[in-house]
Amino acid sequence: MSTPDSKVLGVVLLIRHGDRQGFYQDPITYTPSNTAITPLGNAQSFQLGQLLRSIYFNASSPSFISTINSTIVQDDQVEIRADGGGERGVIFNSAVSLLQGLFPGTADYKTTLANGSTITGPLGGYQTVPIESVNPDNDVSLEGWTDCGTFITATSAFYNSSLFKQTAADHADFINALPPFLDGRPATLVDMWNIFDFINVNFIHNATFAQNLPPTFREQARALADFHENGVFSSPQENGIGNLAGQTILPSILSGIGNITDSTSPLKFVLEAISYKPFISLFNMTGVDQMNPQLSGVVEYSAAAALEVRQPSSGGEPVIRFNFKNGTDDVFKTYNFLNSTTDVPVSTFVNALTPFAFADIPTWCKVCNNTQDRGCGDLVTIAPTVFVRTSDRVSPAGSGAIGAAVTLVVMFGALALLSFTGLLTFGRRRTSQRIGSDSGSGIEKDRQAS
Numbered sequence: 001m002s003t004p005d006s007k008v009l010g011v012v013l014l015i016r017h018g019d020r021q022g023f024y025q026d027p028i029t030y031t032p033s034n035t036a037i038t039p040l041g042n043a044q045s046f047q048l049g050q051l052l053r054s055i056y057f058n059a060s061s062p063s064f065i066s067t068i069n070s071t072i073v074q075d076d077q078v079e080i081r082a083d084g085g086g087e088r089g090v091i092f093n094s095a096v097s098l099l100q101g102l103f104p105g106t107a108d109y110k111t112t113l114a115n116g117s118t119i120t121g122p123l124g125g126y127q128t129v130p131i132e133s134v135n136p137d138n139d140v141s142l143e144g145w146t147d148c149g150t151f152i153t154a155t156s157a158f159y160n161s162s163l164f165k166q167t168a169a170d171h172a173d174f175i176n177a178l179p180p181f182l183d184g185r186p187a188t189l190v191d192m193w194n195i196f197d198f199i200n201v202n203f204i205h206n207a208t209f210a211q212n213l214p215p216t217f218r219e220q221a222r223a224l225a226d227f228h229e230n231g232v233f234s235s236p237q238e239n240g241i242g243n244l245a246g247q248t249i250l251p252s253i254l255s256g257i258g259n260i261t262d263s264t265s266p267l268k269f270v271l272e273a274i275s276y277k278p279f280i281s282l283f284n285m286t287g288v289d290q291m292n293p294q295l296s297g298v299v300e301y302s303a304a305a306a307l308e309v310r311q312p313s314s315g316g317e318p319v320i321r322f323n324f325k326n327g328t329d330d331v332f333k334t335y336n337f338l339n340s341t342t343d344v345p346v347s348t349f350v351n352a353l354t355p356f357a358f359a360d361i362p363t364w365c366k367v368c369n370n371t372q373d374r375g376c377g378d379l380v381t382i383a384p385t386v387f388v389r390t391s392d393r394v395s396p397a398g399s400g401a402i403g404a405a406v407t408l409v410v411m412f413g414a415l416a417l418l419s420f421t422g423l424l425t426f427g428r429r430r431t432s433q434r435i436g437s438d439s440g441s442g443i444e445k446d447r448q449a450s
Helices: 039-056 089-102 149-159 162-170 173-174 192-205 206-211 217-232 242-261 277-285 346-356 361-367 373-379 396-421
Strands: 007-016 076-083 110-112 118-120 133-134 269-274 306-312 318-323 432-435 444-446
Touching: 007 039, 007 089, 007 242, 007 277, 007 361, 039 089, 076 089, 089 269, 149 217, 149 242, 149 396, 162 217, 192 206, 192 217, 217 277, 242 269, 242 277, 242 306, 242 346, 242 361, 318 346, 318 432, 361 373
Parallel strands: 007 269, 076 133, 076 269
Antiparallel strands: 007 306, 110 118, 306 318, 432 444
């Protein structure tokens, strides 16, 4: 049951990318191949942006966020981050298309020059919205599982488990019938995510393939892919390595919620453009999939989870409502989570998840038993005290400060590492620049310091 008569203060959104071309990832290391977004994927993301605008930026909507300028984007009111790792431009380009729907072109996007002439942005006042492209080589928050030895070991152990072997045996007839439809790809349960992705992509884009595929094969492959990915990207314990994708994205989620509950912060709209993997881990860590089994598994293209921060009209502490839309053909629905049948107080959410949240490189190096990638080799000589993870609790009164605290911890850890490795020097130009506000193009590009 949702809290009645509450006002939306802001929202943290998790968005999966739209439709794309075929994509292969190593079933052990999850090292990805390249892929590209399709026109369908761009259209799906654009449509999702329009929907989000109608929900949060429309004054007649019950979920209207009144503190955001919905006509001309204000950089300090929105934060957009996109995974720049495995699927590369697919996730970033999906975010670009979504933002075109969220902040459409407007004749109000104009400027008057010194000579008195007025210039409107091209394409009917097209607005560029800044997007932070998160490169996993130096930021693990959106893709912490790659190059993680502990994760690889756990994945291999899952494949060797009695449950996995029994599932393979139970579905042997189906798996053995797959080769004619796989174009030479291996037909094993270990490769089942890649099998489903190949079938799904061709079912969408190849008419001959779709006509020849037996009617039940796509859904059978999907069910086994769900089993496969749930086993890889979840753990029974919140701090288990299978939940790594959720653990590393949590600091930015908590920071966003902290900003939303802080009346002095203008930031009220946070969007994380990601792959399907953090959804699985977060749904497991928050109990979403246990309380709503239909949400267990790989989410659809353009799926969207909304953590709405709401202020009850009766006063008191802000609460969080979890809404989810599983792809383009679904609609937003409210789901229970964290063992609650109503909206969850912010302090409850923060206290439950903060102990498992980290995105700093030193902690990642320790958790993943990595001494060479992402700067881990340079940390060998640093005192082991950097590997401290706090589990302090916060009270309802202090929940509004969580965003600042998480941000400072992550920022100082990142600055220390970058300074140590020579990737950042103080008093000189930043090594990465977010472009796309009043002075940019909407794309963040890594740059070397000059």
